[in-house]
Amino acid sequence: MSAARRLTPLLLLSPYLVLTLVFFIVPLFDAAGLAFYQTNGPRSQAWVGLGNFLFVLGDPDFHQALKNTAIFTLSSLCIQLPLSLGLAMMLAEGKGRIVGWLRLILFSPNLVGQVFVGVMFSVLFMPRFGVVNVGLQALAGWGLEQRWLGDPALVMPAIVMASLWMYVGFNMVYFLAALQGVDKTLVEAARLDGAGPWQVFLHVVLPAIKPVTVFVVLTSTIGSFQLFELPFTLLQGNGPDNAGLTIVGYLYQTAFNAGDLGTGAAVGWILAFIIFIVGLVQIRLTRDRVSG
Amino acid sequence: MRFPYGNAPLALLLVALLAGAGLLMAGWTRPPRPDLVLALFSKEHQHMYTPLVERFEREEGVRVELQLFDNRALQSRLQAAMLAGAEVPDLVEICAPGMGYFCKGPIADVGFVDLTQRIADERIDRLMVPSRFALNSSRGHVFALPHDVHPVGLVYRVDLCEQAGIDPAKLLTWDDFVREGRRIAVDKDGDGVPDRYMIDLPADGDWGVQTLMLQRGDDLFDGAGDVTFDTPSMADLLVWYVHQTRGPQRIGFAAGWGQALNKAMQEGIALFYLAPDWRTYQFQENVPGLAGKLRVMPLPAWTPGGRRTSTWGGTGLAITRASRHQELAWKLAHRLYLQTDGIGDRFLHSNILPPIRTAWTLPEVQRPNPFYGDQRIGALYAGLAPEVPANHVNPYTDLAQAKLNQACIAVGAAFDAGAGDLRAVAGRELKLAADYVRTVMDRNKFMRDAESPATGDQRPASFGQPRTGSP
Numbered sequence: 001m002s003a004a005r006r007l008t009p010l011l012l013l014s015p016y017l018v019l020t021l022v023f024f025i026v027p028l029f030d031a032a033g034l035a036f037y038q039t040n041g042p043r044s045q046a047w048v049g050l051g052n053f054l055f056v057l058g059d060p061d062f063h064q065a066l067k068n069t070a071i072f073t074l075s076s077l078c079i080q081l082p083l084s085l086g087l088a089m090m091l092a093e094g095k096g097r098i099v100g101w102l103r104l105i106l107f108s109p110n111l112v113g114q115v116f117v118g119v120m121f122s123v124l125f126m127p128r129f130g131v132v133n134v135g136l137q138a139l140a141g142w143g144l145e146q147r148w149l150g151d152p153a154l155v156m157p158a159i160v161m162a163s164l165w166m167y168v169g170f171n172m173v174y175f176l177a178a179l180q181g182v183d184k185t186l187v188e189a190a191r192l193d194g195a196g197p198w199q200v201f202l203h204v205v206l207p208a209i210k211p212v213t214v215f216v217v218l219t220s221t222i223g224s225f226q227l228f229e230l231p232f233t234l235l236q237g238n239g240p241d242n243a244g245l246t247i248v249g250y251l252y253q254t255a256f257n258a259g260d261l262g263t264g265a266a267v268g269w270i271l272a273f274i275i276f277i278v279g280l281v282q283i284r285l286t287r288d289r290v291s292g
Numbered sequence: 293m294r295f296p297y298g299n300a301p302l303a304l305l306l307v308a309l310l311a312g313a314g315l316l317m318a319g320w321t322r323p324p325r326p327d328l329v330l331a332l333f334s335k336e337h338q339h340m341y342t343p344l345v346e347r348f349e350r351e352e353g354v355r356v357e358l359q360l361f362d363n364r365a366l367q368s369r370l371q372a373a374m375l376a377g378a379e380v381p382d383l384v385e386i387c388a389p390g391m392g393y394f395c396k397g398p399i400a401d402v403g404f405v406d407l408t409q410r411i412a413d414e415r416i417d418r419l420m421v422p423s424r425f426a427l428n429s430s431r432g433h434v435f436a437l438p439h440d441v442h443p444v445g446l447v448y449r450v451d452l453c454e455q456a457g458i459d460p461a462k463l464l465t466w467d468d469f470v471r472e473g474r475r476i477a478v479d480k481d482g483d484g485v486p487d488r489y490m491i492d493l494p495a496d497g498d499w500g501v502q503t504l505m506l507q508r509g510d511d512l513f514d515g516a517g518d519v520t521f522d523t524p525s526m527a528d529l530l531v532w533y534v535h536q537t538r539g540p541q542r543i544g545f546a547a548g549w550g551q552a553l554n555k556a557m558q559e560g561i562a563l564f565y566l567a568p569d570w571r572t573y574q575f576q577e578n579v580p581g582l583a584g585k586l587r588v589m590p591l592p593a594w595t596p597g598g599r600r601t602s603t604w605g606g607t608g609l610a611i612t613r614a615s616r617h618q619e620l621a622w623k624l625a626h627r628l629y630l631q632t633d634g635i636g637d638r639f640l641h642s643n644i645l646p647p648i649r650t651a652w653t654l655p656e657v658q659r660p661n662p663f664y665g666d667q668r669i670g671a672l673y674a675g676l677a678p679e680v681p682a683n684h685v686n687p688y689t690d691l692a693q694a695k696l697n698q699a700c701i702a703v704g705a706a707f708d709a710g711a712g713d714l715r716a717v718a719g720r721e722l723k724l725a726a727d728y729v730r731t732v733m734d735r736n737k738f739m740r741d742a743e744s745p746a747t748g749d750q751r752p753a754s755f756g757q758p759r760t761g762s763p
Contacts, residue, residue: 005296008296008297009297012297012301012305015308038735038736038737038738040396040397040398040401040738044397044398044401044738046737046738048737051735055735060728123551123552126548126551126552127546127548127552128552128556128561129551129552129555129556130552137483141483141484142484144483144484144485145485145545147495147546150494150495150496150546151495152701237694238694240495240496240697240701241496241697241698241701241702242694242698256368256371257393257690257691258396258687258688258690258691258732259371259375259393259396259687260735261375
């Protein structure tokens with residue numbers, strides 16, 4: 001192979017490599033160093049050692065952000081994914097044009113983006129005039145003045161509801177694709193052997209869609225830990241009593257509102273570490289089950 | 293000659309090369325930077341400044357560009373540009389409490405020109421309401437000219453007050469106000485919620501508590517930048533506030549913003565609305581159907597004969613230190629903020645009372661406003677302006693506001709749970725909140741290590757001290 005032919009792929013890849021180097025690799029290492037400094041612009045930097053990490057780990061606001069993010073992540077995994085799977089199974093069984101329409105309707109909220117969803121739900125959740133409260137009052141004779149976005153106890157349920165509307169259809173598409181790949185003969189054979197619907201699902205369908213399930217669980221977990229735009233736009237900030245503060249929200253607040261880039265970098269590294277550990281545990285758990 | 297990797301990669305490569313070349317060309321053909329760039333966050337300000345700027349351009353033979361941004365974008369981009377040493381505008385309008393962000397480090401590192409000496413030399417502080425400099429100052433140094441005074445009054449539905457038998461002229465104190473509020477905030481139609489409320493107040497405190505806090509003479513920080521919101525007076529305020537916004541005897545309804553607020557106003561859910569001058573214009577624009585049905589009154593006082601106004605918001609015009617034409621920028625600042633020509637017209641398009649006291653007697657400011665039933669609201673706000681309290685900002689203002697809200701919510705939760713000594717709860721929560729802010733502030737090595745006095749004579753350092761009565 002001539003030198004020119006060997007170098008051509010590198011040349012073609014070079015724009016990507018340069019951009020990755022400049023906008024990802026260098027900032028990554030820069031952030032690693034920055035996390036040990038307190039800064040006020042390029043002219044003022046002071047070494048604080050582990051001070052930023054210690055402050056963040058001891059900060060009640062960070063604990064609140066961690067708690068909120070964990071609750072949201074659990075809600076995503078325990079409510080959103082089963083719902084997505086359930087809908088996918090219903091659609092997988094269905095036939096005709098209606099299935100296509102339903103798939104489009106359920107998927108379409110994902111096309112509009114978190115900012116749009118945040119703004120839209122802030123209107124839906126309005127006390128006295130919002131559709132949610134008016135509906136509650138009409139159906140249950142209660143709830144006209146519920147402050148979904150003003151009462152700390154209701155903020156997280158509101159965020160979860162908005163995210164369900166947005167992401168259920170998105171994950172459903174993955175599950176639907178996986179379900180369509182399940183070997184029908186295996187399902188038939190299990191039924192002929194006397195397996196009930198639950199047994200078929202548990203012992204035939206679920207193992208068959210396991211790779212996709214692991215992928216969806218992992219991406220949903222990572223996505224949930226990165227939650228920011230939805231609560232930020234829905235609540236126009238962190239919400240009352242920091243009830244909508246997430247880890248990325250805390251990072252934004254620290255780095256860009258307070259201008260403390262060093263502490264912001266420390267939060268970024270802590271978040272990356274958390275996601276890494278959670279992802280590792282999930283992969284390990286699912287791998288153990290496969291081998292067991 | 294054939295491309296060795298096929299036609300598709302060749303096509304992609306060509307597209308990438310063409311796009312890159314296009315971007316480069318766009319950069320090269322960009323017109324030269326004007327002599328001055330003024331960055332704004334308000335479309336109304338842009339509209340009002342345009343004719344003045346055009347005249348300035350003709351008179352000075354220079355080119356000035358007005359750039360409009362969303363406030364949040366302006367704040368964060370400017371902050372990032374200053375941190376990175378990138379290109380910044382020559383002049384910037386800063387929305388309160390934004391100036392605080394830029395004063396995190398030593399005074400020498402603030403990216404704006406220190407105007408303290410200029411203001412003192414030209415006696416500008418004597419032309420304006422002195423308390424307004426607090427919003428744009430740090431450690432006694434003034435970094436922006438105040439655009440406004442923003443006295444706060446109450447806008448009310450005159451038709452509904454008449455129906456309910458409320459005489460606003462008799463609401464001299466908040467005790468009077470609450471007494472009348474309790475009378476009207478009742479559930480007559482049996483749907484479980486009051487049919488009407490006395491006032492629009494957010495349940496989590498927020499701007500409601502902050503406006504009332506300033507009216508009482510309290511503040512989040514003092515002029516030296518120390519946290520000051522954990523006082524007995526603030527505990528009293530929080531206890532008072534949760535009684536008005538929670539429980540069956542509440543008189544406050546959180547109408548929110550935007551469409552929700554407009555609808556609440558139209559339907560008369562709440563009778564009274566805290567209203568700085570700028571908000572009266574928003575009402576004019578957003579709920580035109582209420583023309584003739586609204587009036588403005590001073591705030592009820594906390595004690596008989598006490599202060600009947602507060603302040604909410606504010607804008608300042610700052611000159612960036614990186615500007616190559618600082619003198620020209622100062623000239624433009626003069627033209628926009630200190631000369632009375634154009635200010636009357638600006639008032640008509642904003643209802644915002646200018647900070648220069650001589651402008652308060654302009655016919656435009658004094659004229660009756662048809663939307664408010666021909667009430668002379670400019671004169672009313674001008675009457676309140678000398679009493680406007682100082683509102684000190686620092687880099688931790690947002691944090692302090694958030695922590696104050698948390699304290700308010702905690703007191704509210706204790707109220708809901710039927711806690712006995714709410715005042716003790718409020719005191720404890722405020723102490724927790726204030727101590728948190730102190731802890732975060734103490735971490736700031738740059739501000740702590742670099743306290744510096746104002747340059748020149750020390751008089752400007754007192755611009756931001758609270759004053760009452762006529763200056």
